[in-house]
Amino acid sequence: xxxxxxxxxxxxxxxxxxxxxxxxxxxxxHDFSKERIAANRRARLIASLNSVLDPALRERDLATVRxxxxxxxxxxxxxxxxxVAEDRDTPVAAVFATAETQGYNSTIHLLIGVSRDGVLTxxxxxxxRETPGLGDAIDIQKSKWITQFDGKSLDVPDRSxxxxxxxxxxxxxxxxxxVTSRGVVKGVKNALLYFESHRDExxxxxxxxxxxxxxxx
Amino acid sequence: xxxxNDQRALFATAFWRDNVALVQLLGLCPLLAVTTSVVNGLALxxxxxxVLVVSNTIVxxxxxxxxxxARIPLYVLIVASLVTCIDxxxxxxxxxxxxxxxxxxxxxxxxCALLAQADTVASRKPVxxxxxxxxxxxxxxxxxxxxxxxxREVLGHGTLFAGMPMLAGGAAAWMQLNFPFHGMLVxxxxxxxxxxxxxxxxxxxxxxxxxxxxxxxxxxxxxxAPAQQ
Numbered sequence: 255x256x257x258x259x260x261x262x263x264x265x266x267x268x269x270x271x272x273x274x275x276x277x278x279x280x281x282x283x284h285d286f287s288k289e290r291i292a293a294n295r296r297a298r299l300i301a302s303l304n305s306v307l308d309p310a311l312r313e314r315d316l317a318t319v320r321x322x323x324x325x326x327x328x329x330x331x332x333x334x335x336x337x338v339a340e341d342r343d344t345p346v347a348a349v350f351a352t353a354e355t356q357g358y359n360s361t362i363h364l365l366i367g368v369s370r371d372g373v374l375t376x377x378x379x380x381x382x383r384e385t386p387g388l389g390d391a392i393d394i395q396k397s398k399w400i401t402q403f404d405g406k407s408l409d410v411p412d413r414s415x416x417x418x419x420x421x422x423x424x425x426x427x428x429x430x431x432x433v434t435s436r437g438v439v440k441g442v443k444n445a446l447l448y449f450e451s452h453r454d455e456x457x458x459x460x461x462x463x464x465x466x467x468x469x470x471x
Numbered sequence: 472x473x474x475x476n477d478q479r480a481l482f483a484t485a486f487w488r489d490n491v492a493l494v495q496l497l498g499l500c501p502l503l504a505v506t507t508s509v510v511n512g513l514a515l516x517x518x519x520x521x522v523l524v525v526s527n528t529i530v531x532x533x534x535x536x537x538x539x540x541a542r543i544p545l546y547v548l549i550v551a552s553l554v555t556c557i558d559x560x561x562x563x564x565x566x567x568x569x570x571x572x573x574x575x576x577x578x579x580x581x582x583c584a585l586l587a588q589a590d591t592v593a594s595r596k597p598v599x600x601x602x603x604x605x606x607x608x609x610x611x612x613x614x615x616x617x618x619x620x621x622x623r624e625v626l627g628h629g630t631l632f633a634g635m636p637m638l639a640g641g642a643a644a645w646m647q648l649n650f651p652f653h654g655m656l657v658x659x660x661x662x663x664x665x666x667x668x669x670x671x672x673x674x675x676x677x678x679x680x681x682x683x684x685x686x687x688x689x690x691x692x693x694x695x696a697p698a699q700q
Binding site: 261262264265268269272273276279280282283284286287288290291294298386387 | 537544549552555559560660
């Protein structure tokens with residue numbers, strides 16, 4: 255049918271109008287959501303940091319300083335964030351967000367909370383692709399397995415016993431997911447080893463970052 | 472009168488006879504991937520349907536003014552912009568849900584049902600008809616996503632409507648039903664998605680079979696008659 259299609263000029267004008275409308279629409283939704291998304295992200299981060307902190311510290315609105323660290327042997331290939339929580343300018347805890355360890359199917363990301371003296375206050379597997387029904391028992395929503403690390407340190411049990419029970423260690427392994435369990439135990443142990451050797455460094459860096467912030471304000 | 476009958480027929484065609492998921496088998500990627508629970512299926516279905524309705528309307532409005540060569544890029548632009556808006560807004564307002572749907576909201580862009588609709592319906596039909604078809608198709612998609620999500624959630628988790636507060640606020644928590652069994656894991660794994668969608672397609676074919684049957688009967692008699700002689 256004649257006239258069913260527009261000419262090039264009409265087409266170009268229409269495309270321009272729609273592109274402009276799309277641009278307006280997207281920038282409007284961006285403006286609308288930008289701050290909310292940032293707030294959601296902060297809330298998510300604080301909630302997740304709190305989940306691995308000592309319960310006594312959770313209620314308090316602690317200042318946290320983020321420090322980027324890399325240790326290919328202990329923390330995985332990617333640079334990771336360590337959050338140092340401070341109470342009245344004294345470092346009280348550190349949270350690894352997140353240490354990598356190799357699971358059965360893929361890399362497991364562990365959120366690990368350590369108190370000032372190197373005692374674990376909580377471990378969570380925040381992202382993983384372990385087999386549903388077997389390895390996914392590392393997920394706190396599936397089982398309490400991961401809470402066995404609470405209160406442990408490199409001295410309790412002795413660091414030579416930081417293995418799963420099948421390897422004559424002190425940690426329960428998940429039935430049918432020994433490789434996953436081994437990976438998590440190793441990842442947590444490595445994070446503790448890192449904390450042991452870099453603790454003062456981390457706390458100094460946190461103090462420096464904070465005083466830098468204060469100076470800017 | 473005639474008009475409303477036409478509309479009803481149009482709706483029935485897009486919703487049931489040519490159901491986008493169960494008959495045309497389009498949009499299977501989100502269909503199979505996110506339907507581990509009702510709330511996921513419902514949320515992704517609603518998002519896809521919203522994009523479909525709006526994109527159909529815009530495409531139908533502009534169809535006469537466009538050179539054919541400019542159509543597809545423009546559809547992509549429209550669909551991608553709508554999806555980006557939905558992604559941003561849902562990230563802002565429905566954060567938990569956005570987290571659980573993950574990549575599948577941006578991936579609505581690649582839902583071939585949307586482009587197929589834009590190209591086969593919206594670019595050839597008047598606005599009203601395109602809008603109605605979009606609504607019917609979208610509704611058909613939502614229903615299938617919710618049915619498959621429900622099926623897999625009951626069989627896989629032993630719950631129904633878990634997590635509705637993510638979509639509808641804390642007041643929706645009462646909707647959750649818990650069944651007295653743990654569920655079979657396979658239902659929420661990828662194979663369960665295929666079993667589930669196969670069951671739904673079989674059901675759709677079984678229900679859909681009953682109507683054409685009487686009309687087909689005389690043909691069968693005529694065809695059978697010569698054979699007996």
